[in-house]
Amino acid sequence: MTQDYDGSITTPQDAYERQRLASVHPPRWVNPHAAERYHLVIVGAGPAGLGAAKTAVALGARVALIECRLIGGDCLNNGCVPSKVIIRTAQLYAEMRDARHYGAQVPSDIQVDFAAAMERVRRIRSHLSGGDSAARLSAIGVDMFFGEVRFTGADSLTVDGQTLRFRKALIATGAAPNIPLIPGLAQAGYLTNENVFDLTELPRRLLVIGGGPLGCELAQAFSRLGAQTTIVQDMPLFLGNEERDAAQLLSDAFARDGIEVRLNTQVVAVRVEGGQKLVDLVSDDYRSTVAVDAILAGIGLSPNVQGLNLEAAGVDYDASEGIRVDDFLRTSNPLIYAAGDVCLEHKYTHTALASARIVVQNALLRGRERMSRLVIPWCTYTDPEIAHVGLYVREANRRDIPVKTFTIPMHQVDRAVTDSEEEGFVKIHVRERTDQILGATIVARHAGDMINEITLAMVAGVGLRTLALVIHAYPTQAEAIRKAADAYNRTRLPPRVRSRLARWMER
């Protein structure tokens, strides 16, 4: 039977799925009896909630962790993990088709086994769910509750008919996909990150609305798996915040993959005719209609703040921006903190984890850790990957910080050449006439791994002069970073000194 590509899709109930549910929301789970008062009650068992719970328990705190759906949150179940699994399979198919580029034969008959690809998604997701299962959390001393939460006062809430009192609480309820208000979209049906990984059949034609990180990643993955893919972005380039060259390289990569790129374009209406979804697009004065079988929507994320009765707890929030926190991640109720997607601008798993660490420090150990002190990298896992940390040049310019960028195209890096992965660059931004790193953007096949070195340098206050002293294993793509540092060193000699040196060498 042909699948309907809409909200009715559910996860296939196979052994992997049963194993996952047994870990992340056991069907016969019995909530524990609530303690008299907890040191820390955590609402939401996504990355932030899990991170905080494990750290707090390790410190000896009495901790309750409450989840209304699945432990692991979006990251494990609907986000980073399943998307990376499918991206890997898609990359393999792309490489098979491009085998000649690597001096290999293109397999004679490349048939995409989409069902197998999605089964792999479920298997790996299930496997990883075991790490933070309900049973395991319970075993390390966390009181694990499942159920809907409602705050009942400044220091209490209810779940599953029990009242939990706390000295401190952490709200880490995450965020949900933000569905654009497009006439006819709801009636036609659409996919989001919450059900796209449950597909078992590949839509022949797919329209992706929104050119943010997830939209770009999935557009490329589904295209490489064989879906005729169109991506619509209402801005001039993808990944609105990234620098122009990075976004342009991504557009070029999409064109090579055969993705139909519609920039500066808005979806104005959707209708169903003859079993297909007709999507009306407008770009300035150009109107067109695209016929597709599935639409992937979900532009950005909206914080999960509804239904918690935050008013009773005296916690200020905004429906679109989430819970309001200060730099110490404290809400308007000094007993309650927030972390992760529900309150942060940068909605990433690693940011959620970092913010959870800050909350545990500040809430339980009277720390004064500030969110603004964090150096936060991020990465979009397209091919090539696009990673960034720190300031963008335009931000530095606006703040009147003189900035200079050391650029190493990946074609200058031997390992990128040997791997036929020359596309991309490392750009390291430094304060002009110093070696202080302000930020960096990397576009490369493995940019996500490479950005960590720059992040480390920024956190440790290491400048380009020191990075130039770091021996990088040869040949690795991370050598691009050392090459940028070498380029910096070469600029340190004034031209006059350089010509004197040259004369001296000639003697």
Place this chain on the structure above:
Amino acid sequence: MNRVERRSRTVQSTLADEALFDRLQRAALGYFLQTLNPFNGLVADTSRPGSPVSIAVVGFALSVYPLAVDRGWLTRADALRFSLAALRFFQASDQSGSPGATGYKGFYYHFLDIHTGVRVWRSELSMIDTALLIAGVLTASLYFCADTADENELRGLADFLYRRIDWRWAQDSGETIRQGWKPECGFLHYGWEGYSEAILLYVLALGSPSCAIVGDCYRAWTSTYQWENLYDHDYLYAGPLFVHHFSHAWIDFRGIHDGFMREKCSDYFQNSRRAAYIQREYARRNPQEFAGYAENCWGLSACDGPSDEQPQLSNEPRRLFGYAARGVPYGPDDGTLCAPSVVASLPFAPEIVLDAVRHMMERYPEMCVEGRFSSSFNPSLADDNGRAWVSPGHYGLDQGIVLMMIENHRSQRIWELMRACPYIRDGLQRAGFHGGWLQQPPFAGAG
């Protein structure tokens, strides 16, 4: 080699260079004379049949006529006649901004019908192309400075056309200038960021005594600049080579600095020189291993190119990009090189440009048709006889920039003329430029 021999070689090469320059410039001039509609002064975008007018190409035409007069290739009377025809046309053109008009608010649609002068292809009202047109208009007004009825009329028209442009409107209440507008949908959102050929646009928009842009518009634009160290050259980054030429065709950036360049101890002229060296280095490295790329064969720019686009299919993988702004070092790069963009680097880096031009002409003679450079050639797509793919026909922008930049290299004629333009001087000063010729009193540079 002794001193006499060395000197003799230099004289010979100079003579050879001059002959080459003459040949290329005369051939380029031929483009404008062949595609000109003498009744309205409009010039076709390309030499291809049915080509509309590009207003930017008209700007180049108005700039090259004076050079041709100086070189004795065109009579002053003809040059004046062609220029007057164009200025009269624009003065009388429909400025209602309706879909079938010629312009709005003093700006003009990018593409016009060569006979009627009305908008074609539903093209946008183009701010940058209007700037290129008006730069040509001002060039003509500075050259034709005689006290005759026609030349007086021309100068009056030029002043009128410049002052009529409502640059402030083009800000759309924003920080920077919008790049386009259409009657069907209003301002367009190209999202241009970073250094581009728009420096001329900003200078003209700042220099207007009637409707100059307001606020810190120029600074807002330059705040998107990126100062990069690439291949051991420090420069203000822009990938396509033409970006480093178009404003420079009219404005002499030697020794004058805005706030950004002062801070970087450089100027835009030096920057274009470094851009040429970076292009050469990219071609030497040839990361994508395209045929022909070498130290003496480079030039990635906005140009025509081969295309693998299949009109009936929208989701086919593409490796050839047709007309595109190719750039260094991030591409797009499909093996297509633009010889006119190399020639246009002549004033900045003659020591590498001349060798490259000679090499490309010798190795790929097929890209020179009627003595003129085609828009582009692609040696990776050679035919059975080893002849590179060549863009059919010619583009007016290419011929204009070739003619002007060779002349700027030979005599700095356009630069000298434009130094005397009060609007350009005021615009540069309002953008924060200081130093060099801007500190000297203007002199009459007319012909």
